[in-house]
Amino acid sequence: SIAVELEAVTKRYAETTAVDAVSLAVREGEFFTLVGPSGCGKTTTLRLVAGFESPTDGAVRFRDEDVTGVPPEDRDVGVVFQNYALFPHMTVGENVAYGLNFADPPGGVSDDRRVRELLELVDLEGMADREPDRLSGGQQQRVAIARALAPGPDVLLLDEPMSALDAQLRERLRMQVKAIQQELDITTIYVTHDQEEALAISDRVAVMRDGTPEQVGPPREIYRRP
Ligand code: ADP
């Protein structure tokens, strides 16, 4: 069944149409990737799903519920950005525990067991007392993923989470992200400009161009058009 649906969604800024009448349906448990060159509307599409932006036109639905206009904190999403936004004055464990505040009902900073489970999930067991800026970029990004997953969202949204990493770390984090997604079977929407990455990691890919998907399908069906 369908987890996230965009119906004829348009987002305009002044003279720019960032997202142009996009209709997409992301299935439950699917790893779905928006790929395309810079400026094609990937981030804006993800922000519309997260609720950081409201469409100029069209509707966003989660399962069958219309969430257009519902603020991000009331959508069941966890979001990870390009530049990991960890709190530097908090330990790794405290950063993850912070995410529990967004659970419904809220968890607490004292919820040590849940934090341990989340750190284990992202392959950082035993790191709860570390300071974030002592970790590698890939480790920091995994802390951000654990924090995003803490409230138990239905949907995980990832915006170029690897882009600040070197090629080797990127490859490693890619496999880790895929493993986390499969372990939780969580609906995931992923944004990247890297075609190779998109094809390696995704169940289905939307190739975007000028604010609209020009191809949508599983990796084996993409890029085979003459
Ligand atoms: P991508 O993520 O594929 O690089 P974006 O969604 O960031 O693309 O941007 C799509 C287009 O919309 C670009 O032309 C960008 O400059 C424009 N855009 C995005 N956000 C804004 C904004 N807040 N104000 C004005 N223009 C924007």
Ligand code: ADP
């Ligand atoms: P990405 O690199 O993921 O495409 P950007 O760096 O283009 O993202 O955009 C980062 C932020 O700046 C986003 O919140 C986006 O909405 C905003 N933004 C992008 N383009 C513009 C623009 N032309 N004018 C104003 N804000 C923009």
